[in-house]
Amino acid sequence: MEFLVSTASASRQRTDCAIVGVYDKGVLSAAAADLDARIGGRIAKLVKRGDLRGKTGDAVLLADLSGAPVERVIVIGLGNRSAFKRKQYRKALASALAMVAKTGATDAISYLGLDEIPDADAYTQARVAVEVVAGSQYRIPDHKTSNKRPKPSLTKFGIAVASRGDKGQAERGLAHGEAIVSGMAFMRDLANQPANVCTPSYLARQAKALANDYKKLNVRVLNEAECKRLGMGSFLSVTEGSEEPAAFIVFEYQGAERSQAPVALVGKAVTFDTGGISLKPPAAMDEMKFDMSGGASVFGTMKAVAELELPINVVGIVPACENMPSGRATKPGDIVKSMSGQTIEVLNTDAEGRLILCDAITYSRRFKPEVVIDLATLTGACVIALGNHLSGLFSNDEELSAELKAAGDRADDRAWPMPIGEEYGEQLKSNFADMANVGGREGGAITAACFLAKFTDGLRWAHLDIAGTAYQAGANKGSTGRPVPLLVDYLINKK
Incomplete structure (x- = not known):
């Protein structure tokens, strides 16, 4: 697995899969709003129809995004904005990765940490992301002779940061996270x-x-x-x-x-x-x-x-x-x-x-x-x-x-x-x-x-x-x- 840090906005970054969040009562995160403007307001339409309320555990996959820089968008419910901390960030990432695993995406970028998380700076967000990704892809060394689990298609995962000043801190988090998961x-x-x-x-x-x-x-x-x-x-x-x-x-x-x-x-x-x-x-x-x-x-x-x-x-x-x-x-x-x-x-x-x-x-x-x-x-x-x-x-x-x-x-x-x-x-x-x-x-x-x-x-x-x-x-x-x-x-x- 290759990990990277992205400083590009969600509406400009090319990727197989962009992961963005929506808070309780359908409030779009900054990254979700930015990307939504590029994909014709499809996320806002989901909210308006009542198909996406932003509750913890909500997850929607959007595809067929002609003209957009992304192939797919996974929208994750983040729950209450004031309660969204490291624990909720970890859970949201895990939900997103479970959905990514059901697609053929080979790379993905998470924008879930662009809004401030009180107990998770850029270093911590990156380190946690590596741990969650690795956990989702770990396979027990079984001794079965049939029904082998296929290898995950995802080979590259990116962490988006709010500013270039956060890039070094996030890259340090990725390095530490990779060693820990190894x-x-x-x-x-x-x-x-x-x-x-x-x-x-x-x-x-x-x-x-x-x-x-x-x-x-x-x-x-x-x-x-x-x-x-x-x-x-x-x-x-x-x-x-x-x-x-x-x-x-x-x-x-x-x-x-x-x-x-x-x-x-x-x-x-x-x-x-x-x-x-x-x-x-x-x-x-x-x-x-x-x-x-x-x-x-x-x-x-x-x-x-x-x-x-x-x-x-x-x-x-x-x-x-x-x-x-x-x-x-x-x-x-x-x-x-x-x-x-x-x-x-x-x-x-x-x-x-x-x-x-x-x-x-x-x-x-x-x-x-x-x-x-x-x-x-x-x-x-x-x-x-x-x-x-x-x-x-x-x-x-x-x-x-x-x-x-x-x-x-x-x-x-x-x-x-x-x-x-x-x-x-x-x-x-x-x-x-x-x-x-x-x-x-x-x-x-x-x-x-x-x-x-x-x-x-x-x-x-x-x-x-x-x-x-x-x-x-x-x-x-x-x-x-x-x-x-x-x-x-x-x-x-x-x-």
Whole structure:
């Protein structure tokens, strides 16, 4: 897909498809009025006849526009003018693109942002547009042998800006948006693969292939023997029952001087989670192929960072393994020793994500990171608390928490600050080890974060529980690409 910025008016720009808006009560936007004068008042006639009221969700396609510079016009209802903000802009674009997909248009230009949008400047409008276009065209890498979905005909999409002074800002938004959607697509492709394809070894190969594409990106993959020598008893306890070998994947992106402390991203990558001996119920167990979404989001973010050549250093750490039941599998009540030296009583083998993350967080210390951010589909409890709309955000640093929340707000990939505290940590006490890996049902997302916090002394650390946001279930089952937008926005705006 090619993206561009247009400074020409709607009545002068040649395109296969112009997208303009009409507000509630049939009030034409500035671009719609400009184009309408060129096409013989056809939009105004629709309004006058009552066929277009400008309500949110209205959509009309106009064709056969002889003498006009455009082949087609898609008119989108924008709703109340005073309420038209970034969220409504995103929805209007999505409606327009759904209609574009039903035509043979190979290029289109949106004029939906020419009127002022209070919370979306030219940069934001362009970035959002790229994300919406890419989302409309993303195709799950399916394994069907028939009924393949045809490729979209749209190959070029333009964003119109009100003045030439906005062009540079919009072009920057397009560049950032393209990198973000590239990272999101990479994450989604990995997460949407079945677990018999996307194994830890597959992730390792994908990591090496990614590093080959970017000169500033390097990768190292530690095998189980190397992890054992490093004392990663907690990580290795999860993979004990699997025939698939684990892989500990380490990315290093150098965009600044080596003396600059990196941001460390740590992503849980359990490529399939049966629950181990604490076996999950069979209903929806197929969705546990998405339990590597934290790791996949690190892959996607590293790709976006490398594409943008950001002037920072970033480390990505992805402990990858399966959690399977077998005669060798870790049993409830077993005690394991983490890389930090702390011992853990494994009361529930289905609370395995924290067991691999704690060793990965400890490993991150060797890079002397400025901050450590871990990402995991960690707890169903977080889904109960926040639903599928917001990721859970836990941190031992208020400034870092605020920066991540702000990044999520800007990226429309929101996270919500959650508490951690000693009173919750008390639930992790064990009679036999330094700690247990679960603390009961109450506050489950919080006690999971408190467990990880026990390995973060001296670190500026944040934990994102993405169990409710990284993928969708049901008829639209598949990866969402979140939280790549949040992470890339945070890194773009890193001071």
